[in-house]
């Protein structure tokens with residue numbers, strides 16, 4: 001039997017039981033080499049693009065796109081997802097999110113969690129306790145939290161295929177973070193959920209193509225067989241948050257059709273992916289982050305295509321995250337934030353989305369009202385969209401200005417977010433917006449591109465280079481966040497475009513395999 005070496009100092013004997021570790025070892029032995037091949041494929045595809053290759057709908061899967069098939073029917077508790085709250089796997093926030101009045105709660109090991117060993121293992125413990133209704137919490141201020149009898153449906157987002165879990169090794173090789181998060185959650189909770197009339201539900205982040213969806217589907221089949229759970233019990237919603245996946249939405253649903261719970265528009269990573277995939281192109285440069293919105297043609301095209309594709313396949317199409325959160329002590333700014341969210345959600349309802357995400361419990365009622373008034377019933381899956389979205393629509397480069405303010409915001413947000421992440425917080429409120437790994441990726445990717453691109457210029461023609469950007473790295477930022485500043489400057493100045501900021505940041509987080 002393969003032994004897993006556990007390097008983390010926190011050892012929860014329930015979560016890391018011998019049987020659970022054996023299950024992880026089986027997943028690793030069966031699927032890790034395929035995962036690594038698919039990660040190599042990502043690099044190959046990126047090189048092809050840099051050498052002049054194009055993205056387009058695949059000719060070899062035309063039959064799937066033209067075929068008449070649907071996903072398997074969904075369980076009742078996934079038919080009403082009008083409001084989905086998301087958040088990290090922190091104990092208090094899990095209770096707050098489950099009690100928030102939203103229909104579902106996406107407990108996030110990916111964009112909203114800094115994957116310290118404590119966060120990963122405590123996150124699993126918190127979910128374990130929540131499912132068994134044995135979760136409570138007392139804050140430092142004495143406020144106590146208990147879980148309501150009726151609460152939101154739980155959906156878990158494991159980390160993406162690109163991440164390793166450095167604290168669990170087999171023959172010196174780290175396990176896939178995706179398989180660890182998925183495997184521990186499923187192993188401990190699938191049956192407990194089913195006994196309560198619920199199910200093991202997942203969100204799958206950062207997929208780049210349908211072969212990565214096929215890998216997840218094979219993982220599901222194997223895991224269900226190993227654990228003696230009926231095939232098709234697991235349901236998963238795939239985030240369309242890479243530009244490459246946007247060309248394979250039908251194929252992704254098809255691969256997962258026995259396990260699919262639809263698609264979601266992960267707008268922030270999508271913008272990041274757009275920059276990442278085309279960072280080398282001379283005719284491609286994005287303006288200030290704040291000016292790229294869901295109304296920008298390439299973003300709107302992708303969300304309409306997601307809705308059209310999902311409804312054709314009887315699958316829910318879930319909207320994305322408006323980043324505004326309530327503004328304390330400033331009623332005018334607070335009303336503006338609510339108005340922005342209301343507008344964003346109204347557009348999603350009008351376009352045909354079946355549900356959407358909120359970042360904060362304070363936004364739940366507002367978004368519920370918009371969705372409840374927007375259509376009758378609990379979803380609008382039957383509504384078919386008569387639109388034609390082309391390759392050109394998906395790849396239309398937005399126009400706009402790059403400003404000093406845009407540089408300043410990217411610098412401040414990027415450094416402060418990385419500092420929070422290195423301190424174990426994967427989501428942070430900055431300038432009254434929710435910031436997480438996906439939004440921070442946009443900030444650092446934009447700065448990298450503006451510095452390295454021959455057309456990286458301000459409106460008045462000033463060339464954007466490292467010296468100009470460093471003007472915004474204040475002494476205060478350097479003094480308060482030395483490590484984060486160092487890492488951030490590395491990321492934006494090096495010649496190589498780093499695939500994900502969380503990969504080098506993880507090396508900072510885990511020093512010599514010991515959790516800091």
Ligand SMILES: CC(=O)SCCNC(=O)CCNC(=O)[C@H](O)C(C)(C)COP(=O)(O)OP(=O)(O)OC[C@H]1O[C@@H](n2cnc3c(N)ncnc32)[C@H](O)[C@@H]1OP(=O)(O)O
Nearest residue numbers: 086087093096097111112268321359360427428429434438
């Ligand atoms: C791009 C994407 O991937 S989006 C999805 C991933 N990102 C996320 O999930 C981020 C979700 N949001 C958050 O994490 C938080 O809202 C933050 C970090 C942005 C702000 O959190 P805070 O600074 O705690 O906000 P604030 O002080 O206003 O919170 C008020 C209360 O609401 C709770 N709260 C805030 N957001 C959430 C949430 N998403 N889930 C549960 N509870 C929440 C707080 O814990 C706090 O509870 P308390 O009054 O009992 O102490």
Ligand SMILES: O=CC(=O)O
Nearest residue numbers: 266267268269438
């Ligand atoms: O995961 C969601 C996103 O917008 O990124």
Ligand SMILES: [Mg+2]
Nearest residue numbers: 111266269438
């Ligand atoms: Mg994302």
